[in-house]
Each structure stands twice: as structure tokens, then as C-alpha cells.
Amino acid sequence: MSSRLLFQRVRKELGRDARVVVATAMPPAVEGRPDDYRLAPSKLIEDDHLEIHAVGGPRACAEPMAFLDGTQRIEVVGYVEATPVVAALVAAAVRLRVGGHFATVARQQRAVLVGRPDVLESLAGTYSGFDPVPLPADDVLHPLKSLEGAHRLIDIERSRLERDVGRVFRQTSDAWLVVDGVLADSGVWQDDARAIGVSKSHATLPFGGADLERYLTLPSGHRTSVFEPATWRIAPVRSWGLRLWPHEGHDLFHGLVRVEVAVAAATPAHADLVSSWLLAERAPLSRPDVRWDRLLYGVAAVERHLRAR
Amino acid sequence: MIGRVVATEMKPSTPHQFLFWTARDAQVGIGSIVRVESPGRRVYGVVTDAFAYSDLATPMDAVYGSDGDPVGAVEPSHRSEIRLFQTAVLRHEPEEPLQAVPLGEVHLASDADVAVALRMDTYTTGEKPTGVPIGLYAAGGLEAPIFVDADFLLGPEAAHLNITGVSGLATKTSAIEFFLTTIFQRFPVHKGRIAALCFNVKGPDLLFLDQPGTLTAEDRRLYDRLGIEPRPFTGARYFAPFKADGVNLNSLRTHPDLNPTEPLVWGLREVLDYAEVLLNRDDVDAKADAFIDFLAERVVGKEFTDDHTGKTFTVRSFAELEGFFRAIFDYLENMGRGAEIWRTHHVATIRKIRNRLGNISTRSKGLVTDDGEVNDLPWGTFQDRSVYVVDVAGLDPLAQDLVFARIVSKLREHLERRDLGVEHIVVFVDELNKYAPQDGQDTYVRKMLLDLSERGRYLGLVLFSAQQFRSQVHKRVVGNAGTSVFGRLDADELSTPGYGILSPAIKAKLAALPKGELMIRHPHFTQPIFLKFPRPAVLSGREGIERFPPEVEVPFEEAVVRRLRALDKGIQGNRIKDLVAGRTTDDVVRALHATIRNRPDDVTAFFIKCLGREVRTRTVAPRAGVAPLKALDDPYA
Numbered sequence A: 001m002s003s004r005l006l007f008q009r010v011r012k013e014l015g016r017d018a019r020v021v022v023a024t025a026m027p028p029a030v031e032g033r034p035d036d037y038r039l040a041p042s043k044l045i046e047d048d049h050l051e052i053h054a055v056g057g058p059r060a061c062a063e064p065m066a067f068l069d070g071t072q073r074i075e076v077v078g079y080v081e082a083t084p085v086v087a088a089l090v091a092a093a094v095r096l097r098v099g100g101h102f103a104t105v106a107r108q109q110r111a112v113l114v115g116r117p118d119v120l121e122s123l124a125g126t127y128s129g130f131d132p133v134p135l136p137a138d139d140v141l142h143p144l145k146s147l148e149g150a151h152r153l154i155d156i157e158r159s160r161l162e163r164d165v166g167r168v169f170r171q172t173s174d175a176w177l178v179v180d181g182v183l184a185d186s187g188v189w190q191d192d193a194r195a196i197g198v199s200k201s202h203a204t205l206p207f208g209g210a211d212l213e214r215y216l217t218l219p220s221g222h223r224t225s226v227f228e229p230a231t232w233r234i235a236p237v238r239s240w241g242l243r244l245w246p247h248e249g250h251d252l253f254h255g256l257v258r259v260e261v262a263v264a265a266a267t268p269a270h271a272d273l274v275s276s277w278l279l280a281e282r283a284p285l286s287r288p289d290v291r292w293d294r295l296l297y298g299v300a301a302v303e304r305h306l307r308a309r
Numbered sequence B: 001m002i003g004r005v006v007a008t009e010m011k012p013s014t015p016h017q018f019l020f021w022t023a024r025d026a027q028v029g030i031g032s033i034v035r036v037e038s039p040g041r042r043v044y045g046v047v048t049d050a051f052a053y054s055d056l057a058t059p060m061d062a063v064y065g066s067d068g069d070p071v072g073a074v075e076p077s078h079r080s081e082i083r084l085f086q087t088a089v090l091r092h093e094p095e096e097p098l099q100a101v102p103l104g105e106v107h108l109a110s111d112a113d114v115a116v117a118l119r120m121d122t123y124t125t126g127e128k129p130t131g132v133p134i135g136l137y138a139a140g141g142l143e144a145p146i147f148v149d150a151d152f153l154l155g156p157e158a159a160h161l162n163i164t165g166v167s168g169l170a171t172k173t174s175a176i177e178f179f180l181t182t183i184f185q186r187f188p189v190h191k192g193r194i195a196a197l198c199f200n201v202k203g204p205d206l207l208f209l210d211q212p213g214t215l216t217a218e219d220r221r222l223y224d225r226l227g228i229e230p231r232p233f234t235g236a237r238y239f240a241p242f243k244a245d246g247v248n249l250n251s252l253r254t255h256p257d258l259n260p261t262e263p264l265v266w267g268l269r270e271v272l273d274y275a276e277v278l279l280n281r282d283d284v285d286a287k288a289d290a291f292i293d294f295l296a297e298r299v300v301g302k303e304f305t306d307d308h309t310g311k312t313f314t315v316r317s318f319a320e321l322e323g324f325f326r327a328i329f330d331y332l333e334n335m336g337r338g339a340e341i342w343r344t345h346h347v348a349t350i351r352k353i354r355n356r357l358g359n360i361s362t363r364s365k366g367l368v369t370d371d372g373e374v375n376d377l378p379w380g381t382f383q384d385r386s387v388y389v390v391d392v393a394g395l396d397p398l399a400q401d402l403v404f405a406r407i408v409s410k411l412r413e414h415l416e417r418r419d420l421g422v423e424h425i426v427v428f429v430d431e432l433n434k435y436a437p438q439d440g441q442d443t444y445v446r447k448m449l450l451d452l453s454e455r456g457r458y459l460g461l462v463l464f465s466a467q468q469f470r471s472q473v474h475k476r477v478v479g480n481a482g483t484s485v486f487g488r489l490d491a492d493e494l495s496t497p498g499y500g501i502l503s504p505a506i507k508a509k510l511a512a513l514p515k516g517e518l519m520i521r522h523p524h525f526t527q528p529i530f531l532k533f534p535r536p537a538v539l540s541g542r543e544g545i546e547r548f549p550p551e552v553e554v555p556f557e558e559a560v561v562r563r564l565r566a567l568d569k570g571i572q573g574n575r576i577k578d579l580v581a582g583r584t585t586d587d588v589v590r591a592l593h594a595t596i597r598n599r600p601d602d603v604t605a606f607f608i609k610c611l612g613r614e615v616r617t618r619t620v621a622p623r624a625g626v627a628p629l630k631a632l633d634d635p636y637a
Helices: A003-015 A117-123 A143-172 A209-216 A268-280 A297-308 B059-065 B111-117 B171-186 B217-226 B268-272 B286-299 B318-335 B347-363 B397-417 B444-459 B475-479 B504-511 B541-547 B556-567 B573-580 B585-598 B603-611
Strands: A020-022 A052-054 A065-080 A083-098 A101-115 A131-134 A176-180 A195-199 A222-224 A237-243 A256-262 B003-006 B017-022 B033-038 B041-054 B081-093 B105-108 B131-139 B142-149 B161-164 B194-200 B237-240 B303-305 B312-314 B387-391 B424-429 B461-467 B483-486 B517-521 B529-532
Touching: A003 A020, A003 A065, A003 A083, A052 A268, A065 A101, A065 A117, A065 A143, A065 A297, A083 A117, A083 A143, A083 A297, A101 A117, A101 A143, A101 A297, A117 A131, A131 A143, A143 A176, A176 A297, A195 A268, A222 A268, A237 A268, A256 A268, B017 B033, B017 B041, B033 B111, B041 B111, B041 B504, B081 B111, B111 B142, B131 B171, B131 B217, B131 B517, B142 B217, B161 B171, B171 B194, B171 B424, B171 B461, B194 B397, B268 B286, B268 B318, B268 B347, B286 B318, B286 B347, B312 B318, B318 B347, B347 B397, B397 B424, B397 B444, B397 B461, B444 B461, B444 B475, B461 B475, B504 B517, B556 B573, B556 B585, B556 B603, B573 B603, B585 B603
Parallel strands: A065 A176, A101 A131, A176 A195, B161 B461, B161 B483, B194 B387, B194 B424, B237 B387, B424 B461
Antiparallel strands: A020 A065, A052 A222, A065 A083, A083 A101, A195 A256, A222 A237, A237 A256, B003 B017, B003 B105, B017 B081, B033 B041, B033 B105, B041 B081, B131 B142, B131 B529, B303 B312, B483 B517, B517 B529
């Protein structure tokens, strides 16, 4: 069943309950993912000061390479009194590239219904196909705050699904795996020397002051010194900034990604090698996606696959 | 399964077309027949166009992504791309209610699917099937015989076949020869007897239909798949006019090892009946018609007494007709200045008709005899599943028109009276754009072809025609062809409006169609279908000429011997030569034609009888005279 029909069905089912006011649109105030913007100075692992290293140009990885990403589709399906009920479809997949062509080798999907615990409890039995995910009990009774909280929970669900799919993939393959996002939030990749996290988000910047300026003005085709991000939650990782495209004429974040690898794999030579692979991954261009300057084509291929289903 | 139907709001499926996508390596292409499976509904279609595209937003993105270097750029991933096929619906099951094509699985059509898709199941099964195999549909490693409905190919429901293709690939002639083979072998007996009459209008194209050709193993496999026996037309008969000498045949099929070509010789009566053919547009008026009618009704073949001159005429030949005209002109001249009317006919009209009739007698001396002896096609005794070839390749265009008009008219007359010997006759005419052009003057032949194409099917008179440029043939002639066949076409022809209904992909395929492949339109097929056919089991014109080179033109006496030897192989050449020595050419030709026409048991005796008693020339001794006197005093004597 398509996601559109799935959402329609749950609306119809919930609409039978007289207490539910069916909704079909997300309030503009809470479209998109909430971000905390901050500086979190990191510990340099390579070099005494933050340095800039040329990575030697793009080189395609000769081995099969896989890409992992996840998607989420969120819709408000109704309100019970002033409390929103949010339905979401989260999915994650790994697509393995062999000979330039992609094949989906692992995929999982989950439908969740997010709401206040008492609301979900009262609606039990009126809907099907969705797993209830309750908001924290101390959620304030502001509908937009509840929606923001729902977003966070759904993000967590998606990340969990991505980890599960990655784990499933690793059981059958030791191919290089490019993960869209950070590795540090999961213990899955802690010892995986062939996992590469590529973070497009710069909500948290790893340096401040002069180093930050140096970090943000990194020339195209160069990387920073390897550092340990201060923001790791589950497992420490090694990271470096990499400029995929020249930022001149755009903005400081244009073409800038932060790469993460497992601690054990983080040698300067490995950082250069992985960086040159990622430079090669700039082509084909992932346009028309607006994030094309940081979105690798392989990751975009996974996203497109998940959104098409 | 090879793909799935896709439909979007912008490109929805309709009852008549749909899109499906496949893997990159799917064995499907333009012309492939597919089956869509969906619960409660099955749809058959033929691929008419193909698209491929990637997720590249603009070509500029490729330049940007490769840093402007299309060769050296590193691009580890191949872009996602789609193979999308546009398909025209052939048939729905169930037919009603007619709905848009569902989003189902797409499969390549099997033999059985092809039969259903093209509605062949309606005429290839049952108590009286009327299917005639015409070629093999092939796609994705599958092959299926294609049958056309004899009721729609040879009448009475629809009829006529027209084939178009560039010259030089021998596809048109080969296809017609193959079609005739299949028709003769598979035309249902319950529909009656059938024969074919082919006009050979150029070179040796159709002159060796009775000789086996060279077939490859693949050809034999195709014949076997179609259930057809690869064999030549054993009963083929050939007709050709003489050359101007009246004894050498005007044909490339004169090799002595072949069944002899029979002479086609017509007299005044045969020509006069079709005198309108000889008249150009300016000539055709009521006065000319009236005078021709007068000649035909009152003069030719009858004893006619002219009240004015008191003379009696018996006109059976061009020579006697010329005498008749001469007498009229003499009479008018004797009447003096101002005498211009003879029996209500103006002298100018009489002169015009005389010139036209005299013209054909002169320009087609080998076809039109001056002495009244005629040798014609076997009217009334046409044999079932036999081919009759009339070789007019060497004839003057005017004479070709005459031959064509008279033969088709005679066929029509006999079919109307049901006494031709067969109930159906296929007439094959090549170079149709010459005989029935879209532009140009309205000739008798074009009118007759129009009539044939519009009304022939009721009589069993079926036109198989061919031309290089369909766009240059009269629209009503090609439009009435129930079955249209297309070989390789050139781009100029494909750009004409008549091909506007074809997709660009089908046009591209037609422009590069290999020898032995065709596209066919038939009333039962809702879309054109591509098919392949084996080489005909007969000797091609080019091979035939190499294996059976035509006789060189031989002296008159030798030619007479050869013509008589065609009737009786035991003829003694020297005796015939002795017999004709000293005779006038006209006498010998007259005797020869009479012998050929009568086909006597004792050829020599009959020939001698026709020659008549020899009037020996008397040797006249030179006049002796009186010896001149010798002058003694003349020093120079």
C-alpha cells in the first residue's frame, strides 16, 4: 500500500471516533526538523593546529560501495481536543553499488502514530497498521510544542531504523558503507573500519574563533586535520571537514561536509583516501536536489528509492 | 514478465495506449507485441515508441558534475535511467466495457497471445478457416506466424494488397512472390479456385517463377514454421509480344532450356476495343468516340459497303483498315474543295483516329499484327493455383497501357460471366505510380485501376500492386488496398503526410528495415505489425538471367525454327529454313503466327499449309539485244 493510502486509511479510521477532528496539513510553524545551533570545539588528533590538507583529487573507490540513508514522511492526521496526533512513515535502506549500478540490498519500513500517551491509549483499537509512539508524559499542552516533540521522536525512530538496516547489511557484506549522517550516535559503527559517515548538517560546528573561520573557508578538494568531535553520544569517532565544491560565489557552507570514521581507521592516509573517494562521488551530480553540493549521488539514490515506494 | 505499466497524471493510460517500463536489458523493442495482465482484464499492445532518460535535470549538470571534461571525469555511479515504451493497444479482453489500460504486469506475447492480439483467432479456427500465413512476427526470442484473412485479402470483405519500398533491395518482388506461394498453398479450397496474373514491367524480375531458387537453412526453417512448402510455381506460363521482326520474342526469357514463352499477338479487333487507351486527354471527345464506335460496330470484322463510293470493304487487319481510310480520303479529295464530311464524320476526326490506330500498329509492331492472326491468354481456361506472366518490359509505354487495359478488362468480363476458369484472380502490377499516379492526366489505365480497386473485390479481381513511392500513387487506389505492406522507405517518402500516423520510432525503423522484413497493415490488425518472411523459393531475376541468359537475336529463318521448335522439339531446322527461303517475311510471319495459335499436332505440315503453295520465281534471262557496231575509225573503241 502506498504511503498516501496508508495515511488516508488511518485518517478514515480515526475519523470514526467522534472525539477526533481529522487534519490534513502540517502547521507551517513546525514543518521541518528542529535544530540546535551551537559551537562544540573538538580535539585535534592530527596536527597541532587545525591544518588544511590537499587530498590529491578525486579517485573512485575500486571496490563495491554501499550507501545507507533513511527517510520520514510526517502528517498530522487529527486532533483530540487540542492535542495533535501525528502519523509517520519512516524507512531506511542500503543500496549497494556494483559496476556503477545500484541494487537495494536491505530495506525496512515502519509506520508510527505519535501523540500524548493518554490520547493514544484512548484511541487504541480505532486504527491499524501504525505502532503507537507516545510523547513524553511531561509534554506541555501546546499543540505546536507537541508537534515539535513528535518530530524529534520520529527522527529517533528513523535513526533507529537506519541502524537496524545497517546492522542487517553488515551481516552479509563487508563492502564500504557510506552512511548519511554521523556515526557517533550509534554503537553499531564503533569498530567498523569500512563505515564512512558523511554529515551535511552544520548545526553544530566543531570549532570556534580563528579555527572556525579556517574550517568554513576550506578550499575545494581539501580536508582539515583529523579531529575528535566533542558531540559524540554513543561512541567516539574521528572526523574531518571536506570541501567538495568551491564555496566562492555561494556561501561558506557550500560543498562542505564533515566526514566521520571509526577511531581505529583514522590515519591521515586513510583520511586522504576516503576524502578522494568522496570527491569522486560528487559526480554524477545529485541535482535537482537543492542539497546537491553536499548530497552524494549514492545517498540521493537511496532517498529516491525510499520516497518512490 | 518483462515490465510494468506506468501511468501518471501527466501521462495516463488510455483505452488505446499506455506506457510500461522494463529493465535495461529487456528484449523488447519497436514492434514488439506485449500482454498486460491485470485481475479481470488482459490487454494486448504493440510497442510504437521508446524513451530512455535519467535523473539528470539539465545537460548542464553533466558538464558541471564532470568539471567540463566528459572523457576524464571520474563518475563512479551510473545515473538511474529508465527504459520506457509507448504501446498502442491491439485488443482488450474483455472488449466491453472499454477501459483504460490497468497498471499490470507486462509480458512478451507468445504464439497464442499474438493470435489473440491480432484477432487471428477469429479466422484461423472454426469449420472454414480463412487464414493465410504471410510472415513471422519475431521479438525477444519468440516467433509467431502471422496470418491474414483471405476474405479481407482476396475479397469479398476487403481486398487488394499494396506494397511500398525502396528499389534495389528486391523486397517488393520477393514479398509478392512469397505471398503468392502462401496463397496458392493455403487459400481455402472452400473459397474456390485462384490464379495470378503478373505483369513483368521491368527487367527479368518475374521471369523465372517456375525455377527453384537458392534457400538458406534459415529460409527453410521459416517456411517450416509457417507450414509452407518451399517450391516454385510449376505451372507458370509466360507471354510476351514479338519484336518488330515478328519472330524474335521481346523478352529476356528466351533460353531454350526453359518452358517456352508464348507469343502475345493481337489484331485490329483486340486493339479497337480498347482504342480509348490510345487516345490522350485532348483526343477524347464525342466525335472521336462516335467514329471509333462506328468502326467497331459497322466496319471491322464485317462487310461494309460505302454508299458514297459504292465500294465494299472487309476490314480484318490494320492493312485493310488503312485501305478503308485511304478510300475515304480519296473520295473526299475527289469531291473537291470544301468536302470535309464523310457520313457525318469530319475528316479531321477520321485522320486523328487513323493516326492513333496507325501509331500503335507501328510502335508495337511485335504486339499488334497487321494480318489478323491472334495469340492470346487462355481466356476461359485459367488453371487453379497457376501463375500467368505477361512480359511487357520491352514494350513501348503506349503498348504497355494497351496490354494492361485489355487484359484487365478481359479478366473482368470473364469474371463477371464466371467463365475465366477460376473464381479469383490476383493481378500484380509493379511501378503503380506510373500507371495510377496521384498527379498527371486522367488516363484510361488510371480510371480502370480505380475501378478495379473500388469494385474488383466483388468479382474476385484482386490487385496486388507495388511501387517505390506510395505518396505518388492515386490515393483511392492505395486507400482501397485492404492490406498494405511497407518495406524499407527513404526519409523523403516517410516525411509525406500519408505516414503522419506513424510514430517517429516506427518511421526510423522503416527507414532502416533490413531485407526480408516488412511492416504490414491489415483490416484485422488495429496497428501495423512488423514481420519477417523467407526468401521466395523461386529463382530471382538476377540469378535467372545468369543461369538462363536470353538468346541472342537470331536471323529470321533461325528465329522461325526456334518458335516452331517450341511447339515441337522434333522440328527439322534445315527443312523449315528451306521452306521459308524465298518467301516474303509477311507470308512467313503469318504462317508462323497461325501455327502458334492453332498448336497443331503436326506442326510442320500445318506450317507448310499456312505458307501455301510456293510460287517459284522464274529466272529471266537478260535481254540479249543487238550488239553495237564497232566504228573502225574510232581510235578509242
